[in-house]
Amino acid sequence: MGKTAKKTGKGRLDKYYKLAKEQGFRARSAFKLIQLNKKYSFLETAKCTIDLCAAPGGWLQVASKYMPTNSLIIGVDLVPIKPIPRVVTFAADITTTHCRNLLRGEMKDWKADVVLHDGAPNVGTAWIQDAFTQSELVLMSLKLAVEFLIKGGTFVTKVFRSVDYNNLIWVFNQLFGKVEATKPPSSRNVSAEIFVVCRDFLAPKFIDPKFLDPKHVFKDLSSLTIDKGSSANDVQANVFHPEKKRRHRDGYADGDYTLFKTVEASAFVNSVDPIGILGSCNKISFESDEEKEWLKMDITKPEIKLNCDDLKVLGKGDFKALLRWRLALREELGLDVSSKNTEDATEVVEVVEEKDEETQISEELERLNAEAAARTKRERRRANEIKTRTIQRMQLQMTAPLDIGLEQTDASLNMGQEDIFDLEHAERSLRNRNRLAFMTDDDGDVLLNDDDEEDANAGDDEDEEILDEEEERQRKVEALEAELDGAYDAYVDRLRERDSKFKVKESRKRLAQKEEWHGVRKNGADDSESEGEESEGGWDIVQKAKLAGEDSSDESDFDDSEAEEDEDEKPKSVKKNKRSIETQDPRDSKRRKLLSELVPKPANKASSIWFQQDVFAGVGELDVPDDEEMESSGEEEEEEEEGSGMDIDGDQSNDDDYETDDFEVVPQDGSDDEGMWDAEGEDEDAAKQAHIKKHGLLTAEAVSIAQALVNRQTTKTQLINDGFNRYSLNSKDDLPSWFLEEESKHYKPNIPITKEAIAALRAKQRALDARPIKKIAEAKARKKYKAAQKFEKAMKKAEGVISTTDISEREKAQQVDKLMKKGASAGKSAKKEIKLVVARGANKAVKGRPKGVKGRYTMVDSRMKKELRAKKRKEKATKKRKH
Numbered sequence: 104m105g106k107t108a109k110k111t112g113k114g115r116l117d118k119y120y121k122l123a124k125e126q127g128f129r130a131r132s133a134f135k136l137i138q139l140n141k142k143y144s145f146l147e148t149a150k151c152t153i154d155l156c157a158a159p160g161g162w163l164q165v166a167s168k169y170m171p172t173n174s175l176i177i178g179v180d181l182v183p184i185k186p187i188p189r190v191v192t193f194a195a196d197i198t199t200t201h202c203r204n205l206l207r208g209e210m211k212d213w214k215a216d217v218v219l220h221d222g223a224p225n226v227g228t229a230w231i232q233d234a235f236t237q238s239e240l241v242l243m244s245l246k247l248a249v250e251f252l253i254k255g256g257t258f259v260t261k262v263f264r265s266v267d268y269n270n271l272i273w274v275f276n277q278l279f280g281k282v283e284a285t286k287p288p289s290s291r292n293v294s295a296e297i298f299v300v301c302r303d304f305l306a307p308k309f310i311d312p313k314f315l316d317p318k319h320v321f322k323d324l325s326s327l328t329i330d331k332g333s334s335a336n337d338v339q340a341n342v343f344h345p346e347k348k349r350r351h352r353d354g355y356a357d358g359d360y361t362l363f364k365t366v367e368a369s370a371f372v373n374s375v376d377p378i379g380i381l382g383s384c385n386k387i388s389f390e391s392d393e394e395k396e397w398l399k400m401d402i403t404k405p406e407i408k409l410n411c412d413d414l415k416v417l418g419k420g421d422f423k424a425l426l427r428w429r430l431a432l433r434e435e436l437g438l439d440v441s442s443k444n445t446e447d448a449t450e451v452v453e454v455v456e457e458k459d460e461e462t463q464i465s466e467e468l469e470r471l472n473a474e475a476a477a478r479t480k481r482e483r484r485r486a487n488e489i490k491t492r493t494i495q496r497m498q499l500q501m502t503a504p505l506d507i508g509l510e511q512t513d514a515s516l517n518m519g520q521e522d523i524f525d526l527e528h529a530e531r532s533l534r535n536r537n538r539l540a541f542m543t544d545d546d547g548d549v550l551l552n553d554d555d556e557e558d559a560n561a562g563d564d565e566d567e568e569i570l571d572e573e574e575e576r577q578r579k580v581e582a583l584e585a586e587l588d589g590a591y592d593a594y595v596d597r598l599r600e601r602d603s604k605f606k607v608k609e610s611r612k613r614l615a616q617k618e619e620w621h622g623v624r625k626n627g628a629d630d631s632e633s634e635g636e637e638s639e640g641g642w643d644i645v646q647k648a649k650l651a652g653e654d655s656s657d658e659s660d661f662d663d664s665e666a667e668e669d670e671d672e673k674p675k676s677v678k679k680n681k682r683s684i685e686t687q688d689p690r691d692s693k694r695r696k697l698l699s700e701l702v703p704k705p706a707n708k709a710s711s712i713w714f715q716q717d718v719f720a721g722v723g724e725l726d727v728p729d730d731e732e733m734e735s736s737g738e739e740e741e742e743e744e745e746g747s748g749m750d751i752d753g754d755q756s757n758d759d760d761y762e763t764d765d766f767e768v769v770p771q772d773g774s775d776d777e778g779m780w781d782a783e784g785e786d787e788d789a790a791k792q793a794h795i796k797k798h799g800l801l802t803a804e805a806v807s808i809a810q811a812l813v814n815r816q817t818t819k820t821q822l823i824n825d826g827f828n829r830y831s832l833n834s835k836d837d838l839p840s841w842f843l844e845e846e847s848k849h850y851k852p853n854i855p856i857t858k859e860a861i862a863a864l865r866a867k868q869r870a871l872d873a874r875p876i877k878k879i880a881e882a883k884a885r886k887k888y889k890a891a892q893k894f895e896k897a898m899k900k901a902e903g904v905i906s907t908t909d910i911s912e913r914e915k916a917q918q919v920d921k922l923m924k925k926g927a928s929a930g931k932s933a934k935k936e937i938k939l940v941v942a943r944g945a946n947k948a949v950k951g952r953p954k955g956v957k958g959r960y961t962m963v964d965s966r967m968k969k970e971l972r973a974k975k976r977k978e979k980a981t982k983k984r985k986h
């Protein structure tokens with residue numbers, strides 16, 4: 104369990120996590136029950152509560168805290184629950200009859216006032232499956248609840264907002280007087296969980312098993328209705344009474360995530376929702392003869408066929424290509440009547456007048472001019488549309504102002520008018536950004552500038568334009584693309600809502616863009632000042648403009664964000680294994696590098712001096728530290744290890760699993776985030792210094808240099824001189840980031856490593872490995888402390904004895920002697936000799952002292968021990984109940 108896990112989990116260590124830790128709750132989920140109980144007050148009056156799926160026991164702790172003292176609390180979970188005072192727990196699967204029998208055994212003929220269920224199964228696999236098994240688990244818990252609940256009792260359950268949600272609520276409503284779904288504040292918004300509090304259990308005499316059968320509840324709700332004729336106490340399912348049907352919902356049907364969907368090419372071509380098909384299917388197949396013919400057509404390029412084979416791997420660009428292909432094919436097939444086809448179909452009668460050559464030329468010129476003007480207008484309008492769309496998105500706070508410039512770039516690229524590597528273009532794009540930055544009115548609403556308004560007005564009369572075939576197709580493609588953009592935006596929005604981390608990522612990305620952008624502006628200014636540097640500066644502007652936008656083409660724009668999405672779409676367990684400092688922010692990677700290379704590169708004078716200081720700092724660390732030093736460093740490391748996000752079982756993967764269900768186990772040993780280096784918050788130098796201070800500079804290179812210094816093989820001056828090299832005076836400011844990145848990877852100072860250095864490091868490592876573990880050290884210290892305390896106590900008692908006047912001096916001396924012996928022996932507790940006796944017949948006769956055993960004895964028969972304990976527990980429980 105390393106820092107990685109801790110780091111990943113850190114974002115989740117919210118106020119409830121801390122509160123849980125402070126208040127000694129085993130899981131932050133304890134607050135969910137506290138908040139639910141605050142709202143509905145079911146615990147204070149409950150005499151018996153059953154908690155299904157209770158591990159590690161957060162809810163049980165809450166129940167034990169809020170329920171009356173002599174109440175019965177039973178907790179069940181697949182995994183054993185560490186003992187909690189006043190709580191009976193056992194390990195069982197709540198879906199089994201074994202569990203039911205165990206509960207029955209504990210409950211006898213009692214009824215529970217409250218049944219709780221916070222179960223979360225199989226977390227970590229596909230969500231849709233989780234949701235389903237979660238719903239099943241809910242139904243299983245309901246099954247137990249209806250068996251054990253008292254009339255008027257309360258059932259609290261966690262439900263996922265899945266397609267089964269309404270069915271479950273419907274079933275609850277048949278069995279309880281009041282059913283309310285609520286999300287306590289401590290339940291994370293990103294979590295799909297919701298808690299349903301079902302009060303006033305109706306306790307019907309007969310419940311149709313179909314109500315508790317997942318097959319019926321989730322698949323065929325229409326067959327489940329209350330028999331109106333039956334008594335109020337009967338809940339019965341009438342088959343095929345279509346009282347309530349499962350509502351059709353948008354989104355994916357159950358199992359869609361796992362099914363491989365193939366759609367026929369003809370269905371895709373003829374569909375009115377081609378984008379929907381692309382989004383929901385895995386493959387477009389060409390099976391029929393007609394479809395096979397399509398494959399032979401010129402418009403069906405090999406990449407189209409390739410794209411059709413696996414839709415799930417395609418990017419936006421590929422989807423667009425498929426949509427374009429579909430349109431072209433439809434036109435070929437005559438499904439879309441293009442202007443060309445109309446022309447073909449309509450008999451055109453042209454009355455041709457005789458014209459002289461000059462008139463013909465001037466008419467031709469006029470026509471060409473009109474066409475050119477119309478084209479320019481269209482282009483302007485299109486650019487305007489894109490801009491308006493972006494502005495709308497800005498107003499909805501869906502994008503940052505920077506994006507406008509980028510979309511402009513996209514638009515211009517689409518038109519094929521400008522080249523991204525063109526300096527003029529870069530400057531124009533900068534101007535666009537500057538201009539757009541001022542386009543807000545006093546209220547902060549985004550305004551169009553004059554040009555835009557003009558364009559917008561000009562657009563009015565464009566309906567009359569007659570588009571040629573190519574343009575018409577273009578428009579269709581654009582409409583589809585716009586739809587695709589819209590669908591994509593909606594998807595991003597959904598993602599954003601679902602994952603709060605996404606927002607953080609996005610804002611980081613924007614920040615990085617802004618920083619690059621400032622760099623661009625600065626360079627732009629420099630550029631205008633120094634003519635001589637123009638070409639280089641210009642290149643830089645273009646590069647930085649590209650970097651600022653990260654991607655200048657439409658497609659790459661999508662692909663990048665897609666990559667990020669893919670990241671988001673990965674199962675959380677995979678994501679969590681990544682360090683959170685591994686972000687898009689280039690500064691983070693820099694920091695990582697700085698940390699990973701304890702000996703920094705002497706890239707310039709300043710850093711070479713730093714390098715020397717580090718080396719000298721390392722000299723002091725050369726000796727293997729003494730025990731005390733070692734212990735403290737060991738403890739520090741241990742703390743760090745312990746602070747690295749653990750769960751109750753010390754199993755991070757388990758913790759992670761819980762996390763996906765908005766469930767987090769709180770470590771109970773007081774360890775915290777100490778020792779964690781927060782790469783995001785600290786500045787580089789501070790981070791470096793802190794790291795050096797903490798870990799020392801015991802890299803092999805550092806030790807070699809230090810040894811060379813100590814053995815006088817080199818001098819300080821020599822070392823400093825070595826620090827200067829051809830890279831020392833390089834100014835990083837003017838270099839493109841890709842270059843710096845490459846350089847940092849491949850240029851490394853080659854500092855010779857000596858055998859002695861390696862030996863010293865190994866020795867240190869061995870010493871570290873041999874150090875006692877923290878717990879042993881602590882136990883020893885505790886023992887010492889207790890002995891000292893006992894001795895002090897004995898001294899005090901001895902003083903008391905001496906000052907007593909009632910007893911003789913001899914008696915005093917005897918008592919003092921006894922006390923001192925006792926005090927001195929404290930901490931040296933002689934190990935009691937354990938004598939093992941195989942008590943014959945003990946297996947048969949459990950009761951009483953086994954034959955031939957004198958004095959104090961302990962039974963070590965584990966089976967018998969358990970049985971005895973269980974017996975005692977039962978006796979205790981019965982006693983309590985009788986009270």
Ligand SMILES: C[S@@+](CC[C@H](N)C(=O)[O-])C[C@H]1O[C@@H](n2cnc3c(N)ncnc32)[C@H](O)[C@@H]1O
Pocket residue numbers: 129130132133155156157158159160161162163179180181182195196197198221222223224225240761764766
């Ligand atoms: C979110 S945790 C419960 C946390 C608990 N309420 C608390 O506050 O500590 C979900 C638990 O459901 C348990 N669980 C899942 N499926 C189960 C099943 N079929 N039977 C019993 N327990 C189950 C898991 O072992 C897990 O401990």
